[in-house]
Amino acid sequence: MYDLIIIGAGPAGLTAAIYAGRAKLDTLLIAGKTPGGQIYLTYQVENYPGFPDGVTGPELVERMVSQVKRFGAEIILEEATKVDFTSEPYKVYVKDKVFEAYSVIIATGSRNRLLGLESESRLMGRGVFVCATCDAALYEELRVVAVGGGDSALQEALDITKFASEVIIVHRRDTFSAQRYLIEEVENNPKITTMMHHTVEEVLGEDFVTGVRVRNLDTGETHDLQTDGVLIAIGWLPNTELFRSQLELTDQGYITADGVLTSKPGVFVAGDLNDTVYRQLATACGSGCKAALEAERYLGHR
Ligand SMILES: Cc1cc2nc3c(=O)[nH]c(=O)nc-3n(C[C@H](O)[C@H](O)[C@H](O)COP(=O)(O)OP(=O)(O)OC[C@H]3O[C@@H](n4cnc5c(N)ncnc54)[C@H](O)[C@@H]3O)c2cc1C
Known part of the structure; x- marks a missing residue:
C-alpha cells in the first residue's frame, strides 16, 4: 500500500515524484521501460531554465531520476497494464502484480501522430x-x-x-x-x-x-x-487508453479534468497527457508539481 502511485516517468511524473518524495509521501513511480519520456529522445534541450548552454535530453533525465531517488520514491521499470478506480484504495496493475494507493497521478504523456x-x-x-x-x-x-x-x-x-x-x-x-x-x-x-x-x-x-x-x-x-x-505536425494522441473505462474522456481522448483535478477524488493528471496547448518540458514539470501538491493536500484531508 502506498500513499501515491504515479504512472509515467516523463518530466511530469518525475517532477511529481520529486515533490511527493520530498513531502515524505510513500510513493511508487511506475516508470515504463525507460524513464524520461519524450525528452529522453531530445538531442539538445535549449529552453529549460538553469542550463544556459543547453543540456542533452538523456543527461537531463538522468539528473531528474537521481533527484527522485534522493527523495525516496520507489521506481519500477515496467508499464501499468490496468487500473481500477472504482473504490479506494485505487488499484494499479503491472501484469499480474497489483499496487494500491489512496491517490494516483496519471502522467503518461502524449505521442505525436x-x-x-x-x-x-x-x-x-x-x-x-x-x-x-x-x-x-x-x-x-x-x-x-x-x-x-x-x-x-x-x-x-x-x-x-x-x-x-x-x-x-x-x-x-x-x-x-x-x-x-x-x-x-x-x-x-x-x-x-x-x-x-x-x-x-x-x-x-x-x-x-x-x-x-x-x-x-x-x-x-x-x-x-x-x-x-x-x-x-499532424496531431497528437494522448496516452489515455488505459483509463478509458475508469475516467470520462473527451471526444479527442483527453481525460475530463479541471486543471490537474479529475472527476475522481485523489486521481490527478499531469503533463502533456492533458495539455492541448503548450506541451513543453517546463509546463509538464509545472503540472507535475501541481498534481503532487494536490495529492499531498488530498491525502492530508482524508
Ligand atoms: C523529439 C522531441 C523534442 C522535444 N524537445 C523539447 C525541448 O527542447 N524543450 C521542451 O520544452 N520540450 C520539448 N519537447 C516536448 C517535451 O518533451 C514534452 O512536453 C514533455 O516530455 C512532456 O512530458 P510528460 O511527462 O507530460 O510526458 P512524456 O514525456 O510523454 O512522458 C510520459 C511517459 O509515460 C510513459 N507511459 C505511458 N504509458 C505508460 C504506462 N501505461 N505505464 C507506465 N508509463 C507509461 C511513457 O512511456 C513516457 O515515458 C520535445 C518533444 C519531443 C518528442
Whole structure:
C-alpha cells in the first residue's frame, strides 16, 4: 500500500515524484521501460531554465531520476497494464502484480501522430522534429519542410520562419483546416511555400536529414526535395487508453479534468497527457508539481 502511485516517468511524473518524495509521501513511480519520456529522445534541450548552454535530453533525465531517488520514491521499470478506480484504495496493475494507493497521478504523456515511416523514426531528433518551439532555432538560415495542415502545423511553420531561410508546407489535402487568420499569415509570409495534395513518402538521409521524397496525389509522381529539417505536425494522441473505462474522456481522448483535478477524488493528471496547448518540458514539470501538491493536500484531508 502506498500513499501515491504515479504512472509515467516523463518530466511530469518525475517532477511529481520529486515533490511527493520530498513531502515524505510513500510513493511508487511506475516508470515504463525507460524513464524520461519524450525528452529522453531530445538531442539538445535549449529552453529549460538553469542550463544556459543547453543540456542533452538523456543527461537531463538522468539528473531528474537521481533527484527522485534522493527523495525516496520507489521506481519500477515496467508499464501499468490496468487500473481500477472504482473504490479506494485505487488499484494499479503491472501484469499480474497489483499496487494500491489512496491517490494516483496519471502522467503518461502524449505521442505525436507520426507518418509511420522507418526513416522518420530513425532520423527523429536528427533533422526530423515534432516541436517548433523546441527546435526551430536549430534551423537558422536552413530549409525546413513542415508536414500538416491544421492550426498547429501552420503556427509552427510560421514560428520556424523566424529562423529558417525557407519553409515548405506539405499537406495531403487541397485546403488547410487551420483558422483563417493563420492561413492568411502563411499566404503572406514570403519565406513559406505550400505543396498541397502531396504526401511525404520517405525522409532521406543516413545520420541526418538531407531531404524528403514527396508524392503528388493528383499524378502519383514522386520527386525528391532537399531539406535540412522535417517538422511533423499532424496531431497528437494522448496516452489515455488505459483509463478509458475508469475516467470520462473527451471526444479527442483527453481525460475530463479541471486543471490537474479529475472527476475522481485523489486521481490527478499531469503533463502533456492533458495539455492541448503548450506541451513543453517546463509546463509538464509545472503540472507535475501541481498534481503532487494536490495529492499531498488530498491525502492530508482524508
Ligand atoms: C523529439 C522531441 C523534442 C522535444 N524537445 C523539447 C525541448 O527542447 N524543450 C521542451 O520544452 N520540450 C520539448 N519537447 C516536448 C517535451 O518533451 C514534452 O512536453 C514533455 O516530455 C512532456 O512530458 P510528460 O511527462 O507530460 O510526458 P512524456 O514525456 O510523454 O512522458 C510520459 C511517459 O509515460 C510513459 N507511459 C505511458 N504509458 C505508460 C504506462 N501505461 N505505464 C507506465 N508509463 C507509461 C511513457 O512511456 C513516457 O515515458 C520535445 C518533444 C519531443 C518528442
